[in-house]
Amino acid sequence: MAQQKLETPEELFHYQLRSARTMEQHSLESLDELHAAVSDTKLKKMFSHHADETREQIDHLEQVFALMGYDLTTAPSPATTGIKNQAAGILEKADSKLHNQIALVSALGNEHFEISAYTALIFQAQALGNADAAKLLTDNIDQEIHTSKELRSTLKEMLS
Numbered sequence: 001m002a003q004q005k006l007e008t009p010e011e012l013f014h015y016q017l018r019s020a021r022t023m024e025q026h027s028l029e030s031l032d033e034l035h036a037a038v039s040d041t042k043l044k045k046m047f048s049h050h051a052d053e054t055r056e057q058i059d060h061l062e063q064v065f066a067l068m069g070y071d072l073t074t075a076p077s078p079a080t081t082g083i084k085n086q087a088a089g090i091l092e093k094a095d096s097k098l099h100n101q102i103a104l105v106s107a108l109g110n111e112h113f114e115i116s117a118y119t120a121l122i123f124q125a126q127a128l129g130n131a132d133a134a135k136l137l138t139d140n141i142d143q144e145i146h147t148s149k150e151l152r153s154t155l156k157e158m159l160s
C-alpha cells in the first residue's frame with residue numbers, strides 16, 4: 001500500500017510519534033547489547049537502569065497515543081537503526097578493553113538523538129493544544145537529559 005503523503009502538522013506529529021516508538025524500541029535493544037558488551041559493573045548497572053527508564057518512556061508514549069486517539073502503530077526510525085549498527089560495527093572491530101568506552105559513546109549518541117526527537121514532539125504537542133501529551137513527553141526528555149549528563153560525566157571520568 002502506498003504511503004499517504006503527510007499534509008498537516010498533526011499528521012507529521014503522528015508520524016514522528018510512531019517513529020519515536022521505534023526509536024525507544026531500538027534503545028531497549030541497544031541497551032541490552034551494550035550491557036552485554038561492557039565489563040565494568042557500574043556501566044552494566046547504568047545500562048540496566050536506563051533500560052528500566054526506557055520501558056517507562058515507552059509507556060508514556062503509549063499514553064500519548066491514547067490521549068491523541070491514535071491506534072498503537074510504529075514507523076521506521078532509520079537514525080537509531082544507524083546508531084545501533086554503528087556501535088555493533090565498532091565493537092566488533094575493537095579489542096574488548098575498549099568496549100566500555102565505545103558503549104558509552106554510542107549510548108550518548110542515542111540520547112542526543114532522542115533529545116532532539118522529544119524537543120520537536122513537545123513543541124508539536126503544545127502547538128496542537130494537548131498539554132497532557134506535552135507533559136508526558138517532557139517527562140521523557142527530562143530523563144534523556146539526565147541520562148546524557150550521566151553518560152557524559154562517566155565518559156569524562158573514564159578518559160581522564
Ligand SMILES: [Fe+2]
Pocket residue numbers: 024027054057114144
Ligand atoms: Fe529513551
